[in-house]
Amino acid sequence: MKKMSLVAKIGIGMLLGVVIGVIAIFFGGNEFVLDWIKPFGTIFVSMLKLIAIPLILVSLIDGISNMTDTSKLSRIGGKTLGLYLTTTVLAITLALLIANVVNPGSYLPDEKRIELKEKFAKDAMVKQDKASNVKKARPLQVMEDIVPSNLFKALSTNGKMLQVIFFAFLFGIAMVMSDQEVVAPVKKFFKGVNNIILNIVDIIMKYAPIGVAALIAGLIVDVAGDDPAGALDLFTALGIYGLSVVFGLVFMIFVFYPVIITSFTKIKYRDFFKAIFPAQMLAFSTSSSAATLPLTMERVEHNLGVSEEVTSFVLPMGATVNMDGTSIHQAISAVFIAVAFGHDLTLMDQLTIVITATLSSIGAAAVPGAGLIMLVIVLGSIGVDPAGLALIIALDRPLDMLRTVVNVTGDATVATLVASSEGELNHKPENVS
Secondary structure, three states: OOOOOHHHHHHHHHHHHHHHHHHHHHOOOHHHHHHHHHHHHHHHHHHHHHHHHHHHHHHHHHHHHOOOOHHHHHHHHHHHHHHHHHHHHHHHHHHHHHHHHHOHHHHOOHHHHHHHHHHHHHHHHHHHHHHHHHHOOOOOHHHHHHOOOOHHHHHOOHHHHHHHHHHHHHHHHHHHHOOHHHHHHHHHHHHHHHHHHHHHHHHHHOOHHHHHHHHHHHHHHHHHOOOHHHHHHHHHHOHHHHHHHHHHHHHHHHHHHHHHHHHHOOOOHHHHHHHHHHHHHHHHHHOOHHHHHHHHHHHHHHOOOEOHHHHHHHHHHHHHHOOHHHHHHHHHHHHHHHHHOOOOOOHHHHHHHHHHHHHHHOOOOOOOOHHHHHHHHHHHHOOOOHHHHHHOHHHHHHHHHHHHHHHHHHHHHHHHHHHHHOOOEOOOHHHOO
């Protein structure tokens, strides 16, 4: 009997979560789901986050230290950053085109806007407070924040990914510059730890179907609450906005990335999609690029044939600086909120959105909900009241799930492109499973 694949198991988990959530909201089981089912989803995400920083630190050091050619290191780094920035700018441009054509803000009734603002004003205020600290930062604050003053403090939170990456780069480059005979035991140590962490990933992924089911069930209950009809009205009122964002995200997955993959590599997009599909499903369930990173790295290396050298360098960086899905969401949301509040956006305003959304996506924490904080900064850059964030908070979690899929797909796409350009792509269709 053929063993059930990870994709099938996660798919069953998602369907089971939907069934449990729907039954709960219609038969009064909300409290039971939140108390006895949702915690298993929280535990699953916590386990993934537990190994996110160790994986990034060790895999980057291992990957960089194996690059004995420093010119190759700088070449791959330049390609990676260039591709990440290019795809982000193109994603934001696409989002603005969609937002201007559909104009979702014009479909929001005045009474519904007032109701949503009152309902989610408290949540919006929390995001504004967090974003205000970023807005007050000095022009070069981003550069200052990249360099950690205390490594152990940076390692203590998933919100300091760039600092961890900086140290890993510094450590790895120093190893390349050192006498290879002297650092050989250190390289062996990091390679061994990297293998151990990947085995931990395998152990955690056996629990994935249960964790995914619990996450989906909890999400449905959180959104619907005790009033299924009210939840339906909420999604109807914001349906045009949500569909606009979904269209942009789906376009990236099924049009934008396929064109890039088929144009610049020898991989068929069907094989590419099949290889990373488990990572996409996990990204959808967890809404976290960081939590999905271990599985993304495993699928890209073992199923797409991208070398360990490129995988361990490009993907950890992408989980922090490449946020195509988040950028699309920010651009469409900014236009939606601006129009809903009666603001007429000029061409300069929209150019500001492109620049601000691009810069704010770099270094955004690869965790659920981080995009909302960055959106406050984008809104402020075009003079729109950040309180308008309250209009979209109810829809943020489902959209966050889908935009994380785009982020992860974009990371895998860039890794494949870089590997192909370096002659380090050894894809065999039979390895895709």
